[in-house]
Amino acid sequence: MSTNTARRVFYLGTLLSLVLFLGLTVDTHRQLQTLTHADQLTDQVVAGKRVWHKYNCNDCHTILGFGSYYAPDLTKVYWRRGSDGIKAVVRNPERFTSWRKMPRAGVPDQELNELVAFLKWTSEIDTQDWPPQDQKFRAAAGRAVALGTSPGALLFQEKGCFACHRLYGTGEQAGPDLTHVGARLPYEVIERILADPSAVNPQATMPPPPLSHEERGQLGQFLAGLK
Amino acid sequence: MAVSYRSQRVAYPYFVVALALFVLQVAMGIWLALSYAVTMPQWLVDVFPFSTARAIHTNLLVLWLLLGFMGSTYFMVPEETEREIYSPALAYGQLVLLAATGVTALVGFVLGWTKGKPLLEIPHPLDYLIVVGALIFLFNVGMTMLGARRWTVTQGSLLGGLVFLAGMYLFNLPFYANLSLDWYYWWWVIHLWVEGAWELVAAALTAWILMKITSVPRETVEKWLYVELGLFLFTGIAGTGHHYYWLGAPKYWLWVGGVFSALEPLPILLMLLDAWHYLRNRHGEVRGHLVFTLAIGMAVLHMVGAGLWGFMHTLPQINYYTHGSQVTVAHGHIAFFGAYVLLNLMFFYYAIPQLKGLAAFDERRGTLAFWWTSLAMGGMTMAFSVAGVLQTYIERVMGLGFMTAQAQMRFWFGILVVLGLAMLGGVVLAATDLLTLRPAAQKREP
Numbered sequence: 001m002s003t004n005t006a007r008r009v010f011y012l013g014t015l016l017s018l019v020l021f022l023g024l025t026v027d028t029h030r031q032l033q034t035l036t037h038a039d040q041l042t043d044q045v046v047a048g049k050r051v052w053h054k055y056n057c058n059d060c061h062t063i064l065g066f067g068s069y070y071a072p073d074l075t076k077v078y079w080r081r082g083s084d085g086i087k088a089v090v091r092n093p094e095r096f097t098s099w100r101k102m103p104r105a106g107v108p109d110q111e112l113n114e115l116v117a118f119l120k121w122t123s124e125i126d127t128q129d130w131p132p133q134d135q136k137f138r139a140a141a142g143r144a145v146a147l148g149t150s151p152g153a154l155l156f157q158e159k160g161c162f163a164c165h166r167l168y169g170t171g172e173q174a175g176p177d178l179t180h181v182g183a184r185l186p187y188e189v190i191e192r193i194l195a196d197p198s199a200v201n202p203q204a205t206m207p208p209p210p211l212s213h214e215e216r217g218q219l220g221q222f223l224a225g226l227k
Numbered sequence: 228m229a230v231s232y233r234s235q236r237v238a239y240p241y242f243v244v245a246l247a248l249f250v251l252q253v254a255m256g257i258w259l260a261l262s263y264a265v266t267m268p269q270w271l272v273d274v275f276p277f278s279t280a281r282a283i284h285t286n287l288l289v290l291w292l293l294l295g296f297m298g299s300t301y302f303m304v305p306e307e308t309e310r311e312i313y314s315p316a317l318a319y320g321q322l323v324l325l326a327a328t329g330v331t332a333l334v335g336f337v338l339g340w341t342k343g344k345p346l347l348e349i350p351h352p353l354d355y356l357i358v359v360g361a362l363i364f365l366f367n368v369g370m371t372m373l374g375a376r377r378w379t380v381t382q383g384s385l386l387g388g389l390v391f392l393a394g395m396y397l398f399n400l401p402f403y404a405n406l407s408l409d410w411y412y413w414w415w416v417i418h419l420w421v422e423g424a425w426e427l428v429a430a431a432l433t434a435w436i437l438m439k440i441t442s443v444p445r446e447t448v449e450k451w452l453y454v455e456l457g458l459f460l461f462t463g464i465a466g467t468g469h470h471y472y473w474l475g476a477p478k479y480w481l482w483v484g485g486v487f488s489a490l491e492p493l494p495i496l497l498m499l500l501d502a503w504h505y506l507r508n509r510h511g512e513v514r515g516h517l518v519f520t521l522a523i524g525m526a527v528l529h530m531v532g533a534g535l536w537g538f539m540h541t542l543p544q545i546n547y548y549t550h551g552s553q554v555t556v557a558h559g560h561i562a563f564f565g566a567y568v569l570l571n572l573m574f575f576y577y578a579i580p581q582l583k584g585l586a587a588f589d590e591r592r593g594t595l596a597f598w599w600t601s602l603a604m605g606g607m608t609m610a611f612s613v614a615g616v617l618q619t620y621i622e623r624v625m626g627l628g629f630m631t632a633q634a635q636m637r638f639w640f641g642i643l644v645v646l647g648l649a650m651l652g653g654v655v656l657a658a659t660d661l662l663t664l665r666p667a668a669q670k671r672e673p
Contacts, residue, residue, distance in 0.1 A: 003446065006453035013461030017487070021465045024483065028411065031477045036407045046404045053343025059278030064474045065551030066410055067345045070263065070277050072629040073551060094269055100633065101272040122406055128481070130473035132548060133626045172628060 035126045048118025051111045060102070063122065065130065071102065076134035078123035083116050084210050085160020090115070095207075136170045137162060151215075152222025159209055159219070167226075175206060180226060187224035194220055229584040232305035234312035237319060239582045241298025242575050244326050245291040246658040249568075252287035253654050255280055257647040263633075263640035275337070282336045282348045288563065289346065290329045294322070295571035296425075297364055299432050300385060302578045304368055307382055307435065308375035317367050325360040328353050344409075346417060347399045354400060361393040380449040381431050381438075384456055388427025395419050407475035414470045421566070422463040422491065422533075429570050430455055430498070433522065436577055437502070440518055441509040451501050458494035466491050469541050473550060481543040488541040492534035495526075502526040517590040521573035521597060528565025528601065536561055536608070548623045553636065554615030561608040564600075572597070572657060579661050587667040592660040599653035606646045614639040 032038060052058065058067040061074045077086060088095075090112060093102035107115070129135055137157075156167070164175035181190065189200065194216045197204035211219060230236065261267075262277045301318055305311055312318055332349045335341070342350040349357065368389065372382055399416050403409035434452045438445055468484030502523055506513075513519045536558040540549040549555070580588045614636040622632035 003450045006450045010453040010457035013457035017461045017464040028476050032407055032475060036405055036475045038405055041404055049406060056278045056341045056343045058343060058345050059281045062551040064410055068281050069553060069556060099266040101267060101269050103273050103276040125407055125475040127473045127475055130547060132623045
């Protein structure tokens with residue numbers, strides 16, 4: 001091969017790749033609008049992204065699989081924990097971690113709301129079904145697991161109950177498996193637990209779920225129906 | 228043998244600072260491994276979280292490698308252009324600026340001052356100072372080359388790589404409201420650095436060293452340099468797509484990323500064959516056995532780290548399960564070590580003896596340090612890989628949860644603490660050796 005041929009290989013290779021890459025970049029910009037629901041990027045979501053950066057969350061957690069690998073990926077954390085679940089962990093990490101700790105960053109409530117809005121928006125990005133381990137928590141899957149689309153089933157998903165409890169093999173195991181809870185406990189007891197867990201069982205570690213009176217009834221009905 | 232041009236001396240302080248930061252980087256790495264292996268108390272995590280330590284570890288890496296490249300450039304350019312550096316004073320000033328900015332940033336991380344973007348945490352306005360430092364550097368090198376007007380492919384590759392490097396950093400400056408777009412352009416900095424701009428710089432520095440120590444004709448070296456660079460950029464630019472599989476970008480990136488990155492080992496393989504070819508066809512003795520050992524070691528571990536370990540998880544079907552796991556960490560460590568750490572060490576071992584006026588130096592400690600660090604890094608890569616496979620299977624395939632997987636991986640992080648300590652020993656040995664080189668023992672007359 002002569003030096004001239006080698007030079008041509010260099011220019012041709014570089015140029016081909018560059019043209020392809022830049023062309024696809026233009027198209028990606030266009031398609032990202034829909035794939036990421038860019039129209040839902042409200043001021044609150046963007047403020048939440050700034051909170052995300054401010055506390056350097058990304059140097060322990062991955063998001064979209066990028067960042068540090070010390071703590072769980074947060075792309076779909078909204079599916080796993082829901083709004084209240086996320087807030088509870090950030091407020092009192094020591095209650096949710098065992099042998100690997102998360103710093104108590106003292107995030108104010110307003111920032112916490114913004115952060116949750118950001119993570120909710122992130123969970124809706126079309127990531128080609130990544131990450132694999134969180135697909136079972138997606139809203140549709142969660143509702144299917146929770147047998148139907150009753151308001152109670154939806155609350156179970158959105159209030160982050162899956163973060164501690166299991167239904168039909170989905171969810172964490174920090175608390176009791178609730179697959180057949182309706183066969184063990186009557187509606188009245190379930191309703192009282194939802195109001196204040198420690199009133200029923202003084203040793204309960206479960207935090208009182210933030211539910212309105214009406215929501216408590218709906219979630220209680222749903223759980224009591226799980227026989 | 229002393230340096231041929233007085234201004235080549237500006238390289239030395241760059242090398243000293245780079246080596247000091249390298250030692251710190253590895254020490255911080257041990258802390259990270261320890262944080263994975265044992266339970267850190269909550270009060271300590273509250274004041275010095277893992278995230279801060281990780282930001283320090285990675286920023287030290289980038290900072291010392293770049294200072295090493297810059298020192299190497301200042302050493303090479305006078306000989307290559309046959310004239311003094313345009314302004315040695317600017318070169319010293321630039322080092323002070325960049326080192327001071329870097330140290331301020333590191334202290335800032337501890338105090339919680341961060342941009343919060345992995346690897347690019349240096350906040351405003353410090354990142355603008357980095358840009359100023361880079362511009363001074365490019366101006367100084369560019370003016371030297373322009374003044375000489377003795378263009379060579381090696382110079383072109385070096386200058387091109389450095390301009391490309393500085394240019395890509397600009398994509399880090401804006402705030403991106405859209406997270407997907409943020410990561411899209413984050414990779415323009417990170418990927419197009421390590422698989423684009425840095426490869427250009429590395430190829431130029433390596434080609435220059437090989438010409439110096441093997442007497443292979445410039446024409447041959449530079450011809451292959453063209454082909455290598457062409458392949459690096461052909462596969463590397465569109466290969467950025469292998470980071471775009473799951474970030475919200477269109478599906479065609481699975482194809483583009485998969486196909487182009489499958490080809491990415493080719494230029495590295497060519498580099499390896501090249502080095503082998505020079506070894507076989509050299510005329511006479513190789514000048515500097517250790518430098519040559521480092522060049523071969525670099526070619527081999529570059530192939531293993533960037534080539535094999537990269538290829539292993541680059542196809543979308545595999546990456547779906549391994550993305551963002553310790554498999555990535557294994558690849559990152561061995562690829563950076565093979566491609567860029569050994570490159571810097573090779574250049575330091577070529578340049579520092581000349582800067583100290585040594586015709587021949589005692590290579591025993593340096594050779595030991597090369598094997599020691601390479602074996603430690605080899606062991607670390609295996610430990611990260613085992614942890615990565617466990618994580619991939621337990622967390623992603625079986626879906627048993629993040630911490631369940633981490634519990635099974637814990638043992639391997641214990642091993643990593645030990646290997647990290649070994650690595651630190653090797654790095655300290657290399658750094659002290661480079662700063663206290665001794666002349667080779669005189670051969671006794673028979």
